[in-house]
Amino acid sequence: MSRAALLLMALGGCGAESPVDPAGDGLRAGGSLASCAEVAFAELAIPCRVGVAAEAGKAGDIALAEEACALVPDGLWREECHFRAGEELGKAGYTDRALRFCARAGDFARNCVTHAAWGLPPEPGLSPADPSRALAALDEQLNIYTAGLNGAAPGVQGEGVDILLSRAWFNLYVGSGSADPAAARGAEGEHGPHARTAWALEFVRLANLPPDQAVEAALAVWRGESPVPTGAALPPGPKVGRHTSPIVAEGVRAQRHAATFGGGVRLVGESVEEDLTVAVIEALFFNEGTLPPAFVAYQDDPRLTVRLTAWKLWGLTAPPEAVLAAITAATDPLIAETLRLAEGKNMQGPKAGRRRDAR
Amino acid sequence: MRALLVCWFTAACAAAPEPTRLEDCAAIEDAVARGDCQLKFTTPLLEDPKALDAALALVPEGVERDALIARLAVTDPRRGARLCKAMTTPEGQQKCQQVLGRPHLGAPRKTKP
Numbered sequence: 477m478s479r480a481a482l483l484l485m486a487l488g489g490c491g492a493e494s495p496v497d498p499a500g501d502g503l504r505a506g507g508s509l510a511s512c513a514e515v516a517f518a519e520l521a522i523p524c525r526v527g528v529a530a531e532a533g534k535a536g537d538i539a540l541a542e543e544a545c546a547l548v549p550d551g552l553w554r555e556e557c558h559f560r561a562g563e564e565l566g567k568a569g570y571t572d573r574a575l576r577f578c579a580r581a582g583d584f585a586r587n588c589v590t591h592a593a594w595g596l597p598p599e600p601g602l603s604p605a606d607p608s609r610a611l612a613a614l615d616e617q618l619n620i621y622t623a624g625l626n627g628a629a630p631g632v633q634g635e636g637v638d639i640l641l642s643r644a645w646f647n648l649y650v651g652s653g654s655a656d657p658a659a660a661r662g663a664e665g666e667h668g669p670h671a672r673t674a675w676a677l678e679f680v681r682l683a684n685l686p687p688d689q690a691v692e693a694a695l696a697v698w699r700g701e702s703p704v705p706t707g708a709a710l711p712p713g714p715k716v717g718r719h720t721s722p723i724v725a726e727g728v729r730a731q732r733h734a735a736t737f738g739g740g741v742r743l744v745g746e747s748v749e750e751d752l753t754v755a756v757i758e759a760l761f762f763n764e765g766t767l768p769p770a771f772v773a774y775q776d777d778p779r780l781t782v783r784l785t786a787w788k789l790w791g792l793t794a795p796p797e798a799v800l801a802a803i804t805a806a807t808d809p810l811i812a813e814t815l816r817l818a819e820g821k822n823m824q825g826p827k828a829g830r831r832r833d834a835r
Numbered sequence: 836m837r838a839l840l841v842c843w844f845t846a847a848c849a850a851a852p853e854p855t856r857l858e859d860c861a862a863i864e865d866a867v868a869r870g871d872c873q874l875k876f877t878t879p880l881l882e883d884p885k886a887l888d889a890a891l892a893l894v895p896e897g898v899e900r901d902a903l904i905a906r907l908a909v910t911d912p913r914r915g916a917r918l919c920k921a922m923t924t925p926e927g928q929q930k931c932q933q934v935l936g937r938p939h940l941g942a943p944r945k946t947k948p
Contacts, residue, residue, distance in 0.1 A: 495866065495867065496866065497866065497898070498866050498867045498870060498902075499866065499870060499898045499899045499901070499902030499903075500898040500902070500926060502902050502905070503898065503901060503902055503905060503924070503926040503927055503929075503930050504926050516867045516870075517867070517870060517871075517902065517906055519874075519905070519906035519909040519910060520902065520905060520906060520909070522909050523905070523909060523930060523933075523934035523935060526934055527933060527934060552912065553909070556940065583939075583942075583944055584939055587939055
């Protein structure tokens, strides 16, 4: 060995050659699995690969998303990888593939399905004006959802299908410019509550009535006693409104609930007309212009689902001091608990809940 | 001369003392080894936020510290994700925003750790 070579070796340092800026390279790495493989710190290669899976999901590249997630260690980060890929695939409209990723998202499966579902674009060519086609398409969607979530953790499949159906019906009606109830009237089984939720949203938007007239007017249109309101369709793009995460009092946990916009839930009425009433009150809440007194009229309704829905929505929108006073004054423990839960997400107070997530 | 050089080279490689505390890591010339050294001394502190904050204050602000924070956040997102706000470089902040700062990662796990 020459003297120069020995000197070079000594100056070059000991052991294997190290990258000059492994920290910066690790933080900046992304865009391809090859780039992630170059990362010197194993921990930083993980978010790099998760990022690649998400980008692959956006592009509908299942193979790359699978490959990226397979390189992420099993456990929390593998689940997160499936979550990221699943939600992006959902947003890009690859529902069945999205759900297969969500089903493997472990603890994050519900979040994944919610994100994927509420990012789902509308099915092209479907309209409430063609109810038989819409019903057939939504039935097919139900099969896709059920199959896609096969093998998910216990409870995820049922809840996931509920969330997805809610979105599918939302996409059919909301912003369509048609409150023709024919498709919703034809919705059976699992479809029913979601069809009524979505129809009520579009009815309230198009009818644009004072809130105290909305329920009766909706029932009249549903029964075919009044003409169907029509109006301008909303431009393509996210359709947003006031919403909240689930509020479910312990005493009504066993009662049937249906998923609503953005990850919330609503009570399902015992009969179609009771359920429509609940759906219309919920639709009034979705419309941000509706003030708390609109819900007061239903607080003494003899039907439990209607009554509790009205208290919940009032508790979310009334001034926090008034809600706290009502909690103290409530003699029905179920109403008191509902109000307590709603107060925690009150939209006027400092703990204001989520209101307008773009979806 | 050749023998002398080999001897000097071997001694230089072997002489680096094993770090016994976080501050010692700064003396390590190799950037990867230095980063691993920092991680070794800070990971056990994830359960003690005050001690971890104090330890991180010993690492100069910049990409190297942000990478350390990111590695801690990946190692234990529930405890480490809060550190995201301490990142000072654009690449660190971006990594936090895109991947590490997602709120569900900080939630208690229902299944396996």
